[in-house]
Amino acid sequence: MPAGRRDPAAQSARRPPPLLPLLLLCVLGAPRGGSGAHTAVISPQDPTLLIGSSLLATCSVHGDPPGTTAEGLYWTLNGRRLPPELSRVLNASTLALALANLNGSRQQSGDNLVCHARDGSILAGSCLYVGLPPEKPVNISCWSKNMKDLTCRWTPGAHGETFLHTNYSLKYKLRWYGQDNTCEEYHTVGPHSCHIPKDLALFTPYEIWVEATNRLGSARSDVLTLDILDVVTTDPPPDVHVSRVGGLEDQLSVRWVSPPALKDFLFQAKYQIRYRVEDSVDWKVVDDVSNQTSCRLAGLKPGTVYFVQVRCNPFGIYGSKKAGIWSEWSHPTAASTPRSERPGPGGGACEPRGGEPSSGPVRRELKQFLGWLKKHAYCSNLSFRLYDQWRAWMQKSHKTRNQVGRTLPDSRRGTRDRPTPALAGEREATRIESSGSGDVLWGLSREGEDPVPRNPRPI
């Protein structure tokens, strides 16, 4: 039989015959090379080697069937025939192979080094494991969802690829209570992660580390010490609703609910909101939303669709001073601002509406005043946005005053209960009531500018 050719009958024995009658052929065609592997042995069997090392292997034929010699034998590595200059006949029944500067294994199950008879049939095989010992795992980070469990993630050592199967084991123990535990649920949030579902103690720190082992050695990460209470995260706030604020073109109102899982625990929640225009990838973040469950976004573009997300940080659990871990962002909620009724480009977050050149220096001074107020007044809710709000209202009310029978814009504040203190000096706060909901709009008036009407037209 010429080298490399296979018995056609054997081929049909391998392949499921497409027609029934061919089943008969299966009986006639005996698989080739049936007793081959019994008749040769490769040494070393399944060695483990460092990348760059050399290997000297031998294929010894046992002389069954008699007359078998090392003549005509050849090597393949991962299915590829090796150049003959790497092989050498040592004696009548042994063929040697010299490989130098080995690369990392092609697959983690080991490189397939095979010794073939002259006709191509397999006589023996050996799996070569060529790689590197594991590096110290790094960047262990853990979090507890609602204080019920602990999930940890880590990164394998700097170079990553060891070419060998590396087993990672996450271990943990309570600091003063001796016994090592091993995490059992792996790959929960990615390939290098583990989840400890229960039996977690509070108020005592845990020591956590990761051990990496492969055929060439092992490595252990640094120990991370943490207290469950310091790494608590929660689900994202549910029921996020975004809605328009009456007819205001540049504002949207966001409302959400505090995550229910932590309601029994004493903690304060911090929230963060982020929003972006539909076609953009740039998120704007609103950071200082502390413990409220609603917020008003202002300075938006009219007639635009916005996507909004909220996330929560449970800090101060059981009086801990540390911040918790931010939850995932809630599912994006979309809403659109009303279309602008005035032609021309929509304003940016802080641009003045319409052209009022005399407002330049006024705005600057107002900005400075508000900055001062924020630092010195207890009510820090006054902001430039509030001024914009008022201006928007003013412009609208100008329009309505010029038309007969139009109603005042229905404006609402996100937080209803905040009182405005009596402002010093030049400004006075004027209270305007809008009917229907009983909400209030706080406006500012200044001498020299259009006064806020004291007797608003009923809506």
Next chain:
Amino acid sequence: MDLRAGDSWGMLACLCTVLWHLPAVPALNRTGDPGPGPSIQKTYDLTRYLEHQLRSLAGTYLNYLGPPFNEPDFNPPRLGAETLPRATVDLEVWRSLNDKLRLTQNYEAYSHLLCYLRGLNRQAATAELRRSLAHFCTSLQGLLGSIAGVMAALGYPLPQPLPGTEPTWTPGPAHSDFLQKMDDFWLLKELQTWLWRSAKDFNRLKKKMQPPAAAVTLHLGAHGF
């Protein structure tokens, strides 16, 4: 592993399925107990599903073993695989199997194969591969249950494993990793062949279970088809 032939066979088998379904057209006036027919059909469907599942599992697994195991014409020596239940059988012998023997052979084969598959404990395999293997084992368990159901419906006893003959994947002395790879290869190969054969087995059983009138309907239906 020659997966290409399986695909072309798949088309042929699909055609067979359509043809076999013709007698099941509601025009057949069957009264009373449908008999083991539906569960035979179900078993047939399961073998087709498993064959499909095995195709992708085997492809992934053989890639994990690396070349030459994943090459199309690979035919290594068959050694430890001697203990695997062989699907290949003489045509006349196969034809002449009585129902009980046919079902028993299927049941015993898959019991053994399931056992070996479970023992396929490649520590080095990726988590994903282990999951796919586990999923396949569950499906294979389902097939076993389905065959048991057919046997029960026909009144045949389930084959009981004799004590001491529990199939265990006994590695030979100093069973090397390469030999293990070859065993894995043949296990997958034999599974494929068995699933192919079982489809034919259950088709044959279904044909036998149908009342003779169905043959006429089949003829007419075939024309219409």
